[in-house]
Amino acid sequence: MFCVLSPSVRVFCHKTLPSCLQLRFKSIFIAQTAKFGGKGFKFMFFCADSLVDESDPDIEASQTTHAFQTAEALREKYPNEDWLHLTGFLHDVGKIVALPEFGGLPQWAVVGDTFPVGCAPSEVIVHHDTFAKNPDVHDSRYNTKLGIYKEHCGLDNVLFSFGHDEYMYHLLKRNKCKLPAPAFAIIRLHSFYPWHTHGGYTYLCDNSDEEKLAWVRKFNGCDLYSKSDLIKPDPIALRPYYDSLITKYFDSPYLE
Helix, strand or coil: CCCCCCHHHHHHHHCCHHHHHHHHHHHHHHHHHHHHHHCHHHHHHHHHHHCCCCCCCCCCCCHHHHHHHHHHHHHHHCCCCHHHHHHHHHCCHHHHHHCHHHCCCCHHHCCCCCCECCCCCCCCCCCHHHHHHCHHHHCCCCCCCCCCCCCCCCHHHCCECCCHHHHHHHHHHHCCCCCCHHHHHHHHHCCCHHHHCCCCCHHHCCCHHHHHHHHHHHHHHHHHHCCCCCCCCCHHHHHHHHHHHHHHHCCCCCCC
16 A cells, blocks of 8 residues: 555655565566567657656656757757767656556656665655655664665665666666766766755765766756746757767667
8 A cells, every 4th residue: 555645755665675676677578578669769758758757746748848858958058968968868768667568667666756775764865754664664684874785885886766767777778878977877866866966875975976976966957947838849850969869879779
């Protein structure tokens, strides 16, 4: 039974280390069997339009509209960083795993803030009190400050709660995407608000995470503040540019 109605809060009740590992393996199976209709990113991208993110009540704009809003905001602010434009274009596409044709995962498993699993939840997490319903906080293996980790092990060595971020991160890795390392950090960590906004979990970070943090903050400034029902990018005019970036950074537009 769900502890609350909002998917953004359910995430804290249900996302345990075992459940996140199970969701990750399930998502890999979905990707390998669905084959995205043989259409790759374009198919994924436009399928996302049928998704209504229940954790994001800010705007009524479609997922593709927000993708173009974010990408174009980044393009305006950082015109020479084309990899960053593509990162903005793709950053939320992983939400498709909530759609029936891509596995139909419940929204609490796909959207909302992310956080490390396998250690005690930081008190800076919003709705921290709801973790009382999470089995991991009652498991001595996972309920200490460091849990299964060593201090300053680095975020690359941390297991995160599964969601659209983690799904897309591993999908891009598996398909040998040629985007630079900061792009992968943005894809994986842009919903890790306890870290990049509230300053939590520094005891898990190593020196390499300082650069990640800088890029994620740059990205989120364009992601969050580009959301508007008034800004309507023209997808027909913009698609050739973003198609060219997919060609540049991927050996194939088709995913496995």
